Amino acid sequence: LCPGFIDLHVHAPQFAFAGTATDRPLLQWLETYTFPTERRFREDLKYAQTVYHAVVSELLANGTTTAVYFATLDVEPCRILVDIAFKQGQRALVGKVCMDRNAPTDYCHSTEQNIRDTETLIAYIYQTAGRRTSTGSLPLILPVITPRFIPTCTPQLLRALGDLAKVHSCHVTSHISESVDEVEWSRQLDQVDQKNISEGRSDAIVFDSYGLLTDQCIMAHGVYLQDDSDWALLRSRGTSIAHCPLSNFFFAGNVLPTRRLMQRGNRIGLATDIAGGSSPSMLHSARMAVVASRALHHHQNTQSNEDDVILDYRHAFFLATLGGAESLGLQDRIGTFRVGMEFDAIILSAANQDGRSPIHVFETDNVGDVFQKLCVLGDDRNIRRVFVQGKDVTVQRTR
Amino acid sequence: LCPGFIDLHVHAPQFAFAGTATDRPLLQWLETYTFPTERRFREDLKYAQTVYHAVVSELLANGTTTAVYFATLDVEPCRILVDIAFKQGQRALVGKVCMDRNAPTDYCHSTEQNIRDTETLIAYIYQTAGRRTSTGSLPLILPVITPRFIPTCTPQLLRALGDLAKVHSCHVTSHISESVDEVEWSRQLDQVDQKNISEGRSDAIVFDSYGLLTDQCIMAHGVYLQDDSDWALLRSRGTSIAHCPLSNFFFAGNVLPTRRLMQRGNRIGLATDIAGGSSPSMLHSARMAVVASRALHHHQNTQSNEDDVILDYRHAFFLATLGGAESLGLQDRIGTFRVGMEFDAIILSAANQDGRSPIHVFETDNVGDVFQKLCVLGDDRNIRRVFVQGKDVTVQRTR
Numbered sequence: 001l002c003p004g005f006i007d008l009h010v011h012a013p014q015f016a017f018a019g020t021a022t023d024r025p026l027l028q029w030l031e032t033y034t035f036p037t038e039r040r041f042r043e044d045l046k047y048a049q050t051v052y053h054a055v056v057s058e059l060l061a062n063g064t065t066t067a068v069y070f071a072t073l074d075v076e077p078c079r080i081l082v083d084i085a086f087k088q089g090q091r092a093l094v095g096k097v098c099m100d101r102n103a104p105t106d107y108c109h110s111t112e113q114n115i116r117d118t119e120t121l122i123a124y125i126y127q128t129a130g131r132r133t134s135t136g137s138l139p140l141i142l143p144v145i146t147p148r149f150i151p152t153c154t155p156q157l158l159r160a161l162g163d164l165a166k167v168h169s170c171h172v173t174s175h176i177s178e179s180v181d182e183v184e185w186s187r188q189l190d191q192v193d194q195k196n197i198s199e200g201r202s203d204a205i206v207f208d209s210y211g212l213l214t215d216q217c218i219m220a221h222g223v224y225l226q227d228d229s230d231w232a233l234l235r236s237r238g239t240s241i242a243h244c245p246l247s248n249f250f251f252a253g254n255v256l257p258t259r260r261l262m263q264r265g266n267r268i269g270l271a272t273d274i275a276g277g278s279s280p281s282m283l284h285s286a287r288m289a290v291v292a293s294r295a296l297h298h299h300q301n302t303q304s305n306e307d308d309v310i311l312d313y314r315h316a317f318f319l320a321t322l323g324g325a326e327s328l329g330l331q332d333r334i335g336t337f338r339v340g341m342e343f344d345a346i347i348l349s350a351a352n353q354d355g356r357s358p359i360h361v362f363e364t365d366n367v368g369d370v371f372q373k374l375c376v377l378g379d380d381r382n383i384r385r386v387f388v389q390g391k392d393v394t395v396q397r398t399r
Numbered sequence: 400l401c402p403g404f405i406d407l408h409v410h411a412p413q414f415a416f417a418g419t420a421t422d423r424p425l426l427q428w429l430e431t432y433t434f435p436t437e438r439r440f441r442e443d444l445k446y447a448q449t450v451y452h453a454v455v456s457e458l459l460a461n462g463t464t465t466a467v468y469f470a471t472l473d474v475e476p477c478r479i480l481v482d483i484a485f486k487q488g489q490r491a492l493v494g495k496v497c498m499d500r501n502a503p504t505d506y507c508h509s510t511e512q513n514i515r516d517t518e519t520l521i522a523y524i525y526q527t528a529g530r531r532t533s534t535g536s537l538p539l540i541l542p543v544i545t546p547r548f549i550p551t552c553t554p555q556l557l558r559a560l561g562d563l564a565k566v567h568s569c570h571v572t573s574h575i576s577e578s579v580d581e582v583e584w585s586r587q588l589d590q591v592d593q594k595n596i597s598e599g600r601s602d603a604i605v606f607d608s609y610g611l612l613t614d615q616c617i618m619a620h621g622v623y624l625q626d627d628s629d630w631a632l633l634r635s636r637g638t639s640i641a642h643c644p645l646s647n648f649f650f651a652g653n654v655l656p657t658r659r660l661m662q663r664g665n666r667i668g669l670a671t672d673i674a675g676g677s678s679p680s681m682l683h684s685a686r687m688a689v690v691a692s693r694a695l696h697h698h699q700n701t702q703s704n705e706d707d708v709i710l711d712y713r714h715a716f717f718l719a720t721l722g723g724a725e726s727l728g729l730q731d732r733i734g735t736f737r738v739g740m741e742f743d744a745i746i747l748s749a750a751n752q753d754g755r756s757p758i759h760v761f762e763t764d765n766v767g768d769v770f771q772k773l774c775v776l777g778d779d780r781n782i783r784r785v786f787v788q789g790k791d792v793t794v795q796r797t798r
Contacts, residue, residue, distance in 0.1 A: 016763055019776040020764075020768050020771045023711065050761065054761075058757075249694065253697050255694075278775045279776065291645070291648050291690065294648040295654075295694040295697075297652075298698070299694075352796075358779060359418070360457065362449065362450060362453075363446070364416070372419045376418040376677045377418040379757070379778065380757060397754030
């Protein structure tokens, strides 16, 4: 019996093409695959229903009891995602993606509409799942304010979203310092936006200037954040990083120094980043975090201290559970087991009943070996039961 | 219907601890985990039976129709592996591992015994599966001469094994230039062995000097082979490289420039390297080859030409099938479909009948997308039927 997995960054509509479309750099990838797919959700609500039902089911089957979902620009399909997660009993933070510039004309809204629709979705989530109170159990669905990333959001929009986060005291999420081209574009835009500064500021400073770096804010990637400046700023705000190791291999062009961030005291958790990452499994994401740390260790040459760099399966399991809860500021409610917390849990088993485990356990394995084999080789077949808020929400795959 | 997968490098006994024990550098790892486990196979033939049955079944379930197996030092458990692969109908090259120095005193044989036992196993394989002829179908089990690696083999042993390879005209396999410490140790030993040379030679030159680099030789890893010298030598001999991407993240400390080797015309295929690599799945190994190429691309900075470095799922699928057959010099018999070749094949399916696929196919997916999803997200559940030499050898997992 383990805490359920917490996936800090999932693009729910992109599940439609997860496992394909990793052949372009980030900005081209958005134009070629992402925007057309997400726009389709506006035009075809049945398709939205199909894909959202599939992604919520698949994540639950993989033991993800909490997911932070980016939906799409349009409020109607966002409601469908809220309904499906609520009905299936998955804990979810659902965000209407905001873009009011540098997006295709047929997939871009005005500043005002972005703000209005964000408020509409927040109200719908409260209506569906209730409002969060200091006592009582955590509502199953929480709103999350979601500017896609700095290049597609005007300063006016970012400021209004920062104000909204304050009014509702709700979560915020976005992408930060993901790739070289994104960082460069952000800086150029900021220089123009600010007029009187000599060079653009880093993503972290820009977000902070609009009140978006809060202790309920989860920023994805962060591969190009600077240690002395950006990391310290995130720490001082209590803002967390969603580490997306598989996606970073394809789109970031570098590896996040995860272990060092943990040592510095930055909040950090793990994510699949569907569909920048292909796999819906947090066990898979945990394994990729370990592999990524090895790649980083090669890169930094053999003089670097292993304890500063290398993650093992135990660190990765922490990031996938309690690290995620801390990143959401919800470590008193989920991510581990204590009296009074929500019961969000999975039963992980290596037993091969009904031919349902890919893992072989031998007489030479002790209990630690079995747990390690589950972390390193397990998949959804090893996740036998899933509970959210005390309720059994195990997905029965068609048999 | 696809060609079956060809796994060029599997340590069959190490399947016992696959998914654990990746926390030490190569040479310590051998002492701590590998030698004690392999020695146990001498003392406990029932354990050997259990582990070998598990690894052959698991590889077949994952669509591996041909495997190159390192067994152990002792001939008796090697026979068990031959029997199991033969009975289960998997095409296998089985090698008695040879070591006559720098190994634990209780897991090291004399030069003479290594040679005698290698001959005994070759005779046993011929007796079990028949001898290879220029006409007729390929025997199911083939012998492979298997010095573990240069540090554990005296020049006398390597020379005798080279002679044996010539007499039997059979395959050879070993490890080559895997890690910095291994390469350095090999060089130091060679300098002592050769007395009159000013510095030790590279692994490739040493193996070649004993007649072991042949066009039926598969060398694992090769991460530290030099382009101008070693690569050219391997090309001129027709010797192939077994690329072990997952293992290399943990033990090699660097990434093999796979794509460049392909472009140079070196023979190359793919391997799981159980248990340096944890997964028995060649689909997984193919994905890790893609990820490794991305890590290499980061490493080599953004100026490097992507076509020189980045592997996609199609390259990886080639390496897992026909690339493997070419690496074995068996491309006229296995690895693709042509009249007169052996029928070694798998049925790959994304269909979710009986809840048996982790892949979601949507109305927006074309046939190429489905194939890509199978490569990127598929597992043993997607491998519905397995054929070797025309015979259905599908493993029925306990249900």
